[in-house]
Amino acid sequence: MIRRVTGTQDFLDLTLLNFILEQSKRFLKLHHFNEIMVPILEPTELFKRSLGVETDVVKKEMYLISGHEDISLRPEATASTARAFVENGIQTTPWKVFTWGPMFRHERPQKGRYRQFHQLSIEVIGTNAIAQDVEIIALLDRLFSQILAFDSYALLINFLGCHEDREAFKVELRKFLEQHINEICDTCKVRMNTNIMRVFDCKNEHDKQLYTQAPQIIKHLCKICSAEWQELQELLELLSVSFHVQPTLVRGLDYYQKTVFEFVSGNLGAQNAFCGGGRYHKLVEIVGAKEDQPCVGAAIGIERLLLMLELIKDKLPLPQPPAIQAVIPVEKAQHAIALLVGQELIKHGICAQVMIENDSLKSMMRQANRIGAQHAIIIGAEEQAKKEVRIKNMMTGEEQSVKQAELVQFLSK
Numbered sequence: 485m486i487r488r489v490t491g492t493q494d495f496l497d498l499t500l501l502n503f504i505l506e507q508s509k510r511f512l513k514l515h516h517f518n519e520i521m522v523p524i525l526e527p528t529e530l531f532k533r534s535l536g537v538e539t540d541v542v543k544k545e546m547y548l549i550s551g552h553e554d555i556s557l558r559p560e561a562t563a564s565t566a567r568a569f570v571e572n573g574i575q576t577t578p579w580k581v582f583t584w585g586p587m588f589r590h591e592r593p594q595k596g597r598y599r600q601f602h603q604l605s606i607e608v609i610g611t612n613a614i615a616q617d618v619e620i621i622a623l624l625d626r627l628f629s630q631i632l633a634f635d636s637y638a639l640l641i642n643f644l645g646c647h648e649d650r651e652a653f654k655v656e657l658r659k660f661l662e663q664h665i666n667e668i669c670d671t672c673k674v675r676m677n678t679n680i681m682r683v684f685d686c687k688n689e690h691d692k693q694l695y696t697q698a699p700q701i702i703k704h705l706c707k708i709c710s711a712e713w714q715e716l717q718e719l720l721e722l723l724s725v726s727f728h729v730q731p732t733l734v735r736g737l738d739y740y741q742k743t744v745f746e747f748v749s750g751n752l753g754a755q756n757a758f759c760g761g762g763r764y765h766k767l768v769e770i771v772g773a774k775e776d777q778p779c780v781g782a783a784i785g786i787e788r789l790l791l792m793l794e795l796i797k798d799k800l801p802l803p804q805p806p807a808i809q810a811v812i813p814v815e816k817a818q819h820a821i822a823l824l825v826g827q828e829l830i831k832h833g834i835c836a837q838v839m840i841e842n843d844s845l846k847s848m849m850r851q852a853n854r855i856g857a858q859h860a861i862i863i864g865a866e867e868q869a870k871k872e873v874r875i876k877n878m879m880t881g882e883e884q885s886v887k888q889a890e891l892v893q894f895l896s897k
């Protein structure tokens with residue numbers, strides 16, 4: 485047997501997935517976000533330049549297309565959206581867009597972590613206003629609490645300041661780490677020299693404990709950033725969005741600055757973040773624009789939403805599948821008329837399956853039962869001659885004959 489690639493999944497029932505997508509798209513469109521599509525294949529250089537060569541994603545997790553080293557399967561969609569903005573010469577800002585689709589990262593698979601996974605990615609390109617960050621965070625909070633009916637999650641926020649704030653903070657952080665150099669793990673020692681703020685992503689319990697005493701960037705912000713950080717918190721409070729400040733939240737990718745946030749849930753196990761985002765500057769310039777654009781965005785992990793929704797799906801207004809009508813020709817001679825009857829039903833929006841496998845009537849009736857048909861619509865030689873069908877109600881067992889011309893009307897009752 486040929487098995488699926490490790491870390492990928494088959495989705496055989498899309499009810500929950502489609503519910504998430506339809507509800508999210510409708511909600512985003514109400515906030516005047518436009519849906520776009522960007523390619524799954526992108527130049528590897530796009531991600532090296534934007535995410536940063538020292539990030540785990542670029543260093544270890546990229547899927548390079550064999551024989552085409554300069555092309556990769558995208559690991560995320562923000563860089564592609566920024567590229568699309570520049571390449572298509574978009575002039576109207578803020579450009580409010582969203583896109584969804586598969587992303588690829590060669591990570592160690594576990595519950596909630598896959599090598600092919602799906603994100604719904606939301607971006608606003610060309611916005612300096614911290615209130616825009618608040619709009620996105622509040623929108624996500626309402627999407628999760630009101631539309632998807634999650635009741636057990638938390639919003640974590642932090643503020644990474646501007647470039648100058650971070651450079652000054654890194655010096656402070658280095659001092660702290662040097663004082664504890666014999667205690668920290670080897671990965672953190674490496675990160676000290678490559679991407680020092682990523683030490684806060686360390687999974688080692690001892691290091692995590694130690695970093696609760698580390699200097700905090702929110703205490704080292706310049707005047708402008710400090711005011712923005714205050715504004716962010718005040719606006720969230722005014723909009724009744726509950727949040728926790730997490731000073732060690734830095735997020736994995738290089739392009740973030742100022743606002744960063746993550747939505748986490750206790751129902752997800754080790755991979756507890758189901759949405760993350762923040763403000764990013766310089767990305768538009770990095771991908772080739774003459775002039776930079778300040779941006780803010782977020783990515784929702786669809787597989788993790790599915791894990792959460794699975795627990796509460798009975799409470800959701802999921803669409804009911806339509807009633808199925810099984811059209812059963814008794815013999816081969818009635819195949820054509822059965823196909824025509826099926827077409828007529830479908831034309832009127834009635835879901836129909838024509839049984840054309842040349843089985844006995846008994847086995848076709850059994851099959852109709854198995855697919856949960858509401859009625860069996862039986863056509864034998866006699867019915868064909870009289871331009872009728874015999875309808876059996878599969879619940880009650882009741883049978884009656886109906887003119888073919890009146891079938892749609894009968895089933896629509």
Ligand code: AMP
Pocket residue numbers: 560589591596597598599600601602603736757758759760761783784785786787788
């Ligand atoms: P990121 O692009 O790393 O900021 O991730 C944003 C969201 O995508 C996370 O909060 C997760 O919900 C989801 N995500 C990231 N990586 C994976 C993965 N390997 N498998 C499933 N979901 C993921």
